[in-house]
Amino acid sequence: MNTGAFNLVNAAWQAGVKVCFANPGTTEMPIVAALDRVSGMRVVLGLFEGVCTGAADGWARMTGWPAATLLHLGPGLANGLANLHNARRARTPVINWIGNHATRHLAFDAPLTSDIAALAGSVGWTRTVKSAEEMAEVSLEAVRTALGPPGGVASLIISSECQWDTCSEPLPITPPSILCKEISSSTLYEAAHLLRKGRGGILLGGSALTVRGLNAAARVATATACGVWIETFPSRQECGWCVPHFPVLPYFPEPAREALANTASLILAGAREPVSFFAYPDQPSRLAPESASLLTLADPDAGVDAAIALEALAQELNAPAVVALPRAVPAFTPSGQSIDADTLCRVMAAFTPENAIVVNEAATTGLTWNVMHASNAAPHTMLFLTGGAIGQGLPNALGAALARPDRRVIAFQADGSGLYTPQALWSMARESADITVIVCANRRYRILQTELKRAGIINPGPKAQSLTDLTQPVIDWTALAKGFGVPACRVCTDSELADSLMRSFAEPGPSLIEAVLV
C-alpha cells in the first residue's frame, strides 16, 4: 500500500514537477519521507520559506513548469507569502504543499493552528485535501491549475492523516499540457484597424517579451509607425543587442502618462491596462489617455499567447520582416573611478556573458539598467520584480540557476531589498549554483527618499530620515555572504568591479560582489 504522502509526491513527479523547495516541520514528516521514495525528485532546503517560494517562482519562470514548495502550516506559508504574491503577479505556476495538523486535532486549537486557507486564498487557488485516497488526484489538479490558464499559485493544505494514511495505487498519470487559446479574427481585424488609423501604441507583456514576440512587435511597429512599450514590471524578458529594443513604460505616473499622451489606441499584448504603481493625491490611476481606445489583443489571463497573437497581427498588416540591427556591446575602459548607478550598469553591460539570466531586483539602479543599458548588453534573459514585494531577487536567482545550470545567473540586487531574504545565499552555496550576486550598496532606501519628496516632505525630520537610512551601522555584505558560505568581495571603483565580475563569471558556484555606490 502507498501512503498519501507518496501518492502526492509521485503524482507531481509524473506530472513533470522535478524539484521541491522545502522548509518542512513536524506536520510534513511523511512527505519528507516520501521525497526519498520518488527518486528523481530534487529537494532543496531553504532556511526561510520566502527562499523556497521565490526559488520556485524563479524555477518556473525559466522552465515554464511548476516547482513544488513544502511549507510548515500557517506560519510557514505566511513567511512564503510575499514571494507568492510576486508569483501571482507574474502568473508563474507554483505549487505549495502546506502541512496541517491531523483534522481531528484542529478543534483543540493547538499553538500552531491558524487559518491556512485564508492565507493561501490570498495568492490563488487553494484546496484542502480530504483524504489520502484523493492525494494523487489533487496533486495532479494542482499542477493543472498552476499551469492555467490563468496560470498561477496553487496551494494544497494537507492534514497529517492525509499524508500518513495508506491508500490504493492511483491510476497512471498523464502530464497535463498547456492549453493555448486561438486569437479571434475579429480581435485581429480590430487591432489592425486601430493601428492603421495612426497614433497607435502597443504595450508588451508576458510572452510578447520573448524573441519571437519582440520580433513580431517590431514588424508591426515598422508597418504602422505605432509606439511600442514594455510593461514596467515584466515577469521575464529577452534583452540584448540582437533583439528589438523598445522603451520601458516609466515607473512614475507623470512620465508614463506623458509617454502615452499622444496615443489614440493602445493594444494590450500580454499586458494589462497600465495603471499607476501607487496612488498619489490629484493623480489619476489610469495611465493611458481617457480618449484612447484600449484593445486586448492577448489577455495574459485567458491563455492567448501574446507572441503568436503579435505574429498574427503582423501578418494581418502584411508587415515585412524586420532585421534587427546588431548593436555593438559598448566597450568599457575602467578608469579607477568610484561607482555610481550609471557606471555600474555600463560595466555590467560590457561584461554580461551571452545567454546570462539577469535577475533584476536592483530597485532604482535596476530601473537605470532596464531603461538605458540592458539593450546594449549581450543577449540575455531578464527576470524582474513583478508584485512589488521586495525580497524576490536572491530566491529567484537560486531557482533560475537550478533550472538552467547551463547559464550564468546574475542576481542584480539592491541592498535594501536583498536584506528581506538573504538566507537564499546559503542555498546558493549548498547547491553550488552558478550565480554572481551584485549588491548595489547605496546604503539607503533610495526609492523611499524619492517618495518622501513626492509626498511633499522636502525636509524630512530625523525619524523620517532614519527610516530611509542603512548606514547606522553600515551593513557588511561580504561578511553576510561569508556567514552563509558564499565567497565575496567589496569593490569601490569601476576597475575593481570589472575585475571581480570577470573573476566571478569564470568560476563555478556562487560569489557575491558588494559594489559600493556613491
Add this chain to the structure above:
Amino acid sequence: MNTGAFNLVNAAWQAGVKVCFANPGTTEMPIVAALDRVSGMRVVLGLFEGVCTGAADGWARMTGWPAATLLHLGPGLANGLANLHNARRARTPVINWIGNHATRHLAFDAPLTSDIAALAGSVGWTRTVKSAEEMAEVSLEAVRTALGPPGGVASLIISSECQWDTCSEPLPITPPSILCKEISSSTLYEAAHLLRKGRGGILLGGSALTVRGLNAAARVATATACGVWIETFPSRQECGWCVPHFPVLPYFPEPAREALANTASLILAGAREPVSFFAYPDQPSRLAPESASLLTLADPDAGVDAAIALEALAQELNAPAVVALPRAVPAFTPSGQSIDADTLCRVMAAFTPENAIVVNEAATTGLTWNVMHASNAAPHTMLFLTGGAIGQGLPNALGAALARPDRRVIAFQADGSGLYTPQALWSMARESADITVIVCANRRYRILQTELKRAGIINPGPKAQSLTDLTQPVIDWTALAKGFGVPACRVCTDSELADSLMRSFAEPGPSLIEAVLV
C-alpha cells in the same frame, strides 16, 4: 488642520503607545512624516517586517502595553505574520498600522494590491479605516482592543487618503485602562473543593507565572498536596532560585500524559486545557486523563488575573504562607571541555546576571534550560516561543531590551530558528541594545531529527537527512553578526563560553556568542 496620519499617531501616543517598529513603504509616507511631528514617539527601523512584529511583541511582554508596527501593504504584513501569530498565542497586545493604496486606486488592481483584511484577520481584530476624520478614534480603539480582554493583535488597514487627507482636531484622549474581572466565589469554592478531594493538579500560565502567582500556587500546593505544572510554552515567566519552582508540562504527549496520569482534577490558572503540540497517529489530542475534572479558575481570554485568582484560592483554602527556600546558584568551574546542551545551560545558570531577561528560542537546548536549569539561575524573567512560529527570539529580544534598558537581555537562540529573522541583529546594533545573543550552534534541526524518528523514519534517506542538516555549508554566525554590525565570537569549550559570557555582560550594547555544540 491635522492630517489623518498625525491624528493616528498622536492618538496612539496619548493612549500610551511609546514606540513604533517600522518598515514603511510609499503608501505609508504620511505616517512617516507624522512620526516626526509626535515628538515623544520612538521609531525603530527593522530591515524585515518579522523583526518589527516580534519586537513589538517583546516590548509589550515586558511593559504590558502595546507598541505599534508600521507595515507596507499586504506583503509587508505577510512578512510580519509569523511573529504576530506568536503574539496572538501569547495574548500580547500589538497594534499594526498597515498602509494601503488610496481607496479609489484599489479597483485598478495595481501590482501591490492584495487582500490585506484576510491576512490581518488571521491574527486578530482588524479594522479598515474609512476616513481621515475617524483616525484618532480608531487609533484609540485599536489600543483598547489590543489591551483586551481578550488581549491580542489589533490591525488597522489605512488607505493613503485616510493618511494624507486633512481633518479636525480630535477630542482629547484618555488612555484606556486594563479591565480585570473578579473571580466568582462559586468557582473559587469549586476549585477548593476539587483540590481538597485529593489528586488535584494546577496548570499555570499567563499571570500565574508572576512571582505573586507562583507564590500563591506554592501555598495552594502545600495546603492540598496537589501537583502544579507550568504550561509548556508560556509567554512570560519569572524564574530563578528565589521563586517557587514547578515542573514544566513536557512537550511530547507521552510524558505529558504520564505527568498528569494520576490527576483527578486539573485547575486551569491562566492556562488553557493542555493539548498535544502536534498530532501523532494513535495518540489522543487531550493530555489530561479523560476521567479528570477540568476547572477554569482564570480564563486567560476572560480578563481574570490568574495571580489574584490563585491568591484568592489560597485564602479560600486557608493555606499558610510559604517561604521559598533560597537555592544557591551552582558554581561552575570550567574544565576546558567541549560544550553540550547540558554544559551550556550550566554555564548560563552560573553566570546569568540577576534581573536578566532570557528570551528563550533555543528549541531542544531551550527545553533543557527550562526543565532543568532556569530555576537554579539568579532571578530572571523568561520570554518563550508561544505559537511555534520560529523566528521569534531575536526580534523579541530587541523589543524586550528597548522596553527595559535597565536589564540585560539574553537571547538564547537555536541556530535553525535564528536564521528566520537574523536581520534583528542589525536593529540591535543600531539601537545599542544591551543584548547577549547566545547561538546554540548544533548545526542541525535537532527537533526534526527527533520527529523523523517519532514518525517511524528510523533510517532517513539522503533527502530527509539533508532537510535536517545545516552543515553544508556550516553557517558562520560570527560573520553574520559582523555583517549586521554586532561584535561576535565563537566558543568551543566551557571555559571560552564562561569568559565570553562575562565579557558580554560587562559591556554595553549587543554581542553574539556562537556556542558550537557537540
